[in-house]
Amino acid sequence: MTETTQAPIEPSGAVQLDPVLDAMVESMIVIDEQGLIERINKATTDMFGYTTEELVGQSIGLLMTGPDKSHHVDYLERYRKTGKKRIIGKGREVQAQRKDGTKFPADIAVGEVRSGKLIRFVGLIRDLTEHRQVEEQALRQREEMVNVSRLSMMGEMAAAMAHELNQPLTAIANYAAASIRLLKQNKDSHEDILGALEEIVSQTHRAGEVIRRTRNFTKSGEAINEGTSLKKIAAQIRSLAELDTKANNIRLNWNILDDLPPINVNSVQIQQVILNLIRNAVDAMQDTPPDKRIITVRAKLTAPQQIRLEVRDEGSGVSENAAKDIFNTFFTTKTTGMGMGLAICRTIVRTHGGELGFHNNNRYTSSEGATFFFTIPTQVNR
Amino acid sequence: MSVEKSRVFIVDDDDAVRDSLCLLFKTVDIEAIGFESGDKFLLEFDADWQGCIILDIRMPGTSGLEVQKLLSERDCTLPIIFITGHGDVPMAVEAMQLGAFDFIQKPFRDQELMDRVAEALSSNEENKEEVLQKRHVTERYATLTPRETEVMQCVVKGQANKVIALDLEVSQRTVEIHRARVMEKMAARSLAALVRMSLLLEN
């Protein structure tokens, strides 16, 4: 069979096969044992830009590029000799090439057709270009969201940092002003001036320390950090979180076990999740009385291969009404909220193979605050 | 009322800020005392204290605003100057509505703070006068007989002796005698002075 002309009408009256094959969106190619093309459907000519005549009798390698060009023929060769299936029966992604030389990603699934002694292979090829574009766009969008939220969070952190910097700056200004006054008065105030100058030096270092703590966070990081420790990642943002909690009169308890197994994560993203959860907890405690203003960050092993980190607050809790929506993008109950935090956190945690969730501290009332948590799989030994 | 001397009470949890403020006041010979928390201050607070309070608006534990509320519940009349950070303006506004004397944003110029403190101290001084005066007037008022009290109430309303006599059903002469006694006991040199005293008593 060399062309896609008439197929005999089945005596049973079943549908003719060729119109069906030609109606398929996927390219279908039948090749012989040597990998030479025997028959193609219409989608194939559309997809690759060759005519049927140009393709039939050619090696299947003609439609591929790069290493895939020769491999397919090799696979068939090997299969014939050893009976070892490499791609038969499985799907595989390849770089395909059109007649005009343009390349595109394609998915190819090959099946075996035996009729008597004769072996043929039938390949179904799907153009992945569009699929890839959608995927890439989604990825870009997510990265953008992550960036936006990191920026907005950094804005909030910057405000907290400004507050923290104000303390040493105020002290320095006071000490300096006092020294000037003392010097002008020309009295014997040597000791006071000396003390003030020493304080100025140490307050300057204090200010430097605030800046140093925040600098780590602003460094962007894209890569996955292999075999890192959650304790370490969390510790890097602890002082940043404390800026936030302290500015809101909240005590921050920190309890992350020492002996947690290593994890493979994008550290910056996981830090962002933790900071976001703390930020929300802070927001939720605006009306909490001073003696109950406590946030607890805790992490432990909850399964042999799973770490769980939780952020517990004593805030407003999550109302039954809000509960079903809080992970949706743009859902917020705050006047100045963006409603992106939890949606982004969930995306980040899920790309790491974990899950993000929450529960109210008291099952029967939201008034005792909430606990938000996420899980992260530990590094699996391969 | 004991005569306490004016001092500046500094309530700030930040050691360096508190200490540097104390030093600053020392250079202008104003006595300053630091308190590291609102609770410590409330614990030691004495209604006889004179001067003014410098209060950090953000502190762990009892916040500046809460300290202000608790102080006013304890009839503290010391003027309060709040120290606020960059983003605390809404809180500062709330504090002003609750009767704070002023607020000043960190970091500030020393002269600016000194000027505000000077104003606060003189406001406290005036306030102190008024309080003292009120106390004296109240004491004197208490020595009036019931009839004299009645007469004084009519007099400060501006009623003539004749009208008062009719009202109280006594002779005009009797009213004149009571009235003279009231002026004497209240140490009022004029009718205007007596009216001012009655206003003080009303507050």
Ligand SMILES: Nc1ncnc2c1ncn2[C@@H]1O[C@H](COP(=O)(O)OP(=O)(O)O)[C@@H](O)[C@H]1O
């Ligand atoms: N710790 C918490 N306690 C109570 N409610 C919370 C908490 N965290 C989040 N929420 C609820 O979820 C909503 C969405 O949170 P998020 O996605 O971070 O957006 P945003 O913080 O901008 O509102 C919040 O507006 C709030 O109603």
Ligand SMILES: [Mg+2]
């Ligand atoms: Mg949020």
